[in-house]
Amino acid sequence: MAGVPGTTVMDLIDSLARQDAIRFVSTRHEQVAGFLADGYSRSRRGLGVCLASRGPGAANLAIAVHNAYDESVPLLVLIGQVPSDVVERRAFEEMDVLATFRPMTKWAVEVHQVARIPELLQRAVRVAQSGRPGPVVVSLPLNVLQGVADGAPARRYRPHPPGPAPAAISEAWSVMESAERPAILLGGGAAGDHRVGRGAAGDHDAFLALAETMAAPLLTTWLRQGLVPHGHPAYLGALGYGAHEVSERVIAEADVLLAIGCRFSEFTTKRWTLIAPETRLVHVDIDPMELGRVYVPEVGIVSDARLAAAALLGSAPTADRSARQARLDKLRAQFEQAVHTVQDAPGTGVGSGAAVHVLRTLVERDDIVLVQDAPSFGPWTARHLPLPRPGTFFGSAGGAMAWGLPAGMGIALARPGLRVVTVSGDGSFWMVAQDFETCVRERIPLVNVVMNNFAYGNTRDRQRFAHEGRYLGVFYGNPDFAAFARDLGGFGRRVEREEDLGPAVEEALAQPLPAIIDVVQDPMAGLPPGLMPPAAR
Template identity: 80%
Template sequence: MAVPARTGADLVIECLAAEGVELVAGVPGTTIMDLIDSLARQDAIRFISTRHEQVAGFLADGVSRSGAGLGVCMASRGPGAANLAIAVQNAYDESVPLLALIGQVPADVVERRAFEEMDVLATFRPMTKWAVEVHDVRRVPELLQRAVRAATSGRPGPVVVSLPLNVLQATAAATPAPRRRVHPPAAAPAAIEEAWSVLATAQRPAVLLGGGAGGDPGTYLRLAASMNAPLLTTWLRQGLVPHADPVYLGALGYGAHEVSERVIAEADVLLALGCRFSEFTTKRWTLISPDTRLVHVDIDPEELGRVYLPDVGIVADAQLAARALLDAAPPGLPDGSARLAKLRTAFDEASSLTDEAPGSGVGSSAVVRGLRELAGRAGILLVQDAPSFGPWTQRHLRLPRPRTFFGSAGGAMAWGLPAGMGIALARPDHRVVTVSGDGSFWMVAQDFETCVRERIPVVNVVMNNFSYGNTRDRQRVAHDGRYLGVFYGNPDFAGFARSLGGHGARVEADEDLSPALENALAQDLPAIIDVVQDRMAGLPPGLTPPVAR
């Protein structure tokens, strides 16, 4: 039977559908109008029109992090592509799978400085796993399938596909390539045996989980328990495991407890699973002792020895390696149960929440208490943006269930609302609550209208201290309180929400926060809770920002 000819745009959308993609976010533009028209003529994939390309990219990032599938975004040439770059770079830094489709000028005018022409590949290659431009409509199925595989296999990350207008409008008798997935590598038996030859000698072992430690959290917990080893996570990855487990000892990074850092600093053997030893996690690469013996498991061979040379380096999927290590655990390991219990007691004491010094507005400790209540409920997902409030949750938020907390460690402000939108769309059986600073939120607040229009009931908690808190604190500590450019005015965020058809509440006292959260969750609407704080509200007591380097 003859294959009917279809346009390149139709082939792109058919390829996405064949890969299981259910959602694409983007901003309409000249060179992607054929893609949008193709989306309009089918019902397998939903198109979300955002008000800014950065939001589309962060929304797709949220879809990927939700675990519900690959996030896909699109932008037109030139300025649209440039607006998307922040989200692409953040996904690259955090190893988040992402597929970005970018329209390009047609081939007959390329290199003439045509309207909005840019070199898409040169722009995006440094921040992607792969960037490719399609020059022949017949190759759309081949290259789209390869792009999806590249984004999702090995160490995941963003892939950019540049689509010239002439390719989208040309026709070909082609069909989507069959869906293919690459199974992750398991650890070699000899590597597991060698790993235990090091791990079994430990008197002060520790286990460190990074963002690459996917799969069943119980596997990691049982492995740590078999070693009598405290288990920690890297910065902002504390959602990997339930916090009530006796082996859990917190997350490293900015705001970590002293007892958590001491476990790593004093470890004689460290088992690192799916982590890359980032700057914050390692206190700028000073936390791990040169005398610590390291067993490092990562799916990307380039990570083994990049920062710390391991005694045993294993190229494998973290979950598969953890299962193999657990199955091969030797009998008679040193009994470290008393040490582990003592460390856990110290961690629980450090994690207890006390009120900060009184000031005007809502205290950060009250917000943590409200978030603790939500974290204890089934069906709630918490999303943390990049505000100076972050160390409060780092230190004091307790998560009873794994995979219910999402935080951005890439440093990009304005991630919270869009990522929350993507997570909510991908996980409609859950309610999503985002926590953002006012500076981050106002960068993308226009897309609260998208939430209303598309009926995305995200509850946005905005920590409103009328300042860029992180920079303000650095100016206070490092520049003798010479403040410049960090204080500003804000609108009534609750009124803003209502003006767009959403739910809005303004909270100015501690006791009003929990009722406001309850009321917002009772609505079938997107919501903004405007949490008004003192303009100097910020870090937990005793914590100072790290030195800028």
């Protein structure tokens, strides 16, 4: 559990201090606590929990809650509220917690009786993790937290995810077998549920086997390229900002698209222009409200992603798919050539292409997890970073800057046997840099690679292309991040030459302290050559 101490949660924190089963991590900002819990949940080692006091504390937490809701990440959010006997009197820091958080949560509830805490908390956990996952907020008035419970444990159960209707599977095959140019698109819903023990290395096998059976290219949605191993001959990349032309062409030319666990977001679909109107859609999602929300499917299947894939495999018809396979082999060759053709942009300092080459050596190691923040460096990894194994890459598609460092902390806490490396832009990193001290204090050996171009790179590039280079508010000064790390008791290295980056990262990984690698880039360093930012709309 992560959070910031505050008046209305002190009794809860005191209870945590009198036990040793739950670890409490005190962060320097509530936003960090929320992102840390987000990372813990994404690791699929358990449910991330965060807490904050009412008013400003809860408001600070809202960014992380909104991001988790947008990305379907389960969170249990506990918020201390003013006592019930003064509510609606504009008490100090009073906030209408339920009204604030209802639009960005699966459920928001306030507990008014101590006896109902076990009942409502177990329900909150179930709601957060069931169906389409998401955050749940529980508001706890101070008088409730100061009450005495009888200690009776809550009754718990874990619902089984729904499987597909047999008739829907039959209908899906009738559509898919008619295709000449089929494609499979995996979204975040294909990442599996969030139960302890799930999400292991073999969880992707059903999707790969389905692609092999269909002789169809398999792609992922934006920043979900960690779902499958990139070495598989059916893999054709991730869509979204920085996607290769061949990846987008596969979807644009598809006569049948099997979409599993995806919501057709703006970036994945190039603002809903990538999928042709005549494409026949088979859409699998655990949330029935998602089917037809953007594109009306010919066949809609309400199901857990893996159960649907297994059912489709189990009833696959025998057919000659040699023509499809020949086409897939040609597309795969084009994709591989694009991935390995890395052209760095001119400029001073460390080029982004050189950084990608260093990251390639890292992801080959079976003890490394890579966390991608939301910088303009992201399209480089999307284009040129092959991932040999699933579950070793995490990226935030919700748009919130500053996610990387705290999410990496949560993943590192959930996976203590692995080393977590985050890649952040300097703008994102400096928003939450104060919690590098939390990494030192809590002995979280996170390695933070900061791509430091002294600019809000995404906004700078938009001003460059859409506003004739009239730059305002996008360039700034930075401290020496490596010295900052050392001042807080961590490890720090400043890198200004490309040949020094690999050794600096290896040195950081070889020691036990949290680390910052300050990668100094040209102030105009940003997108891969030839890539333009999406137009503002």
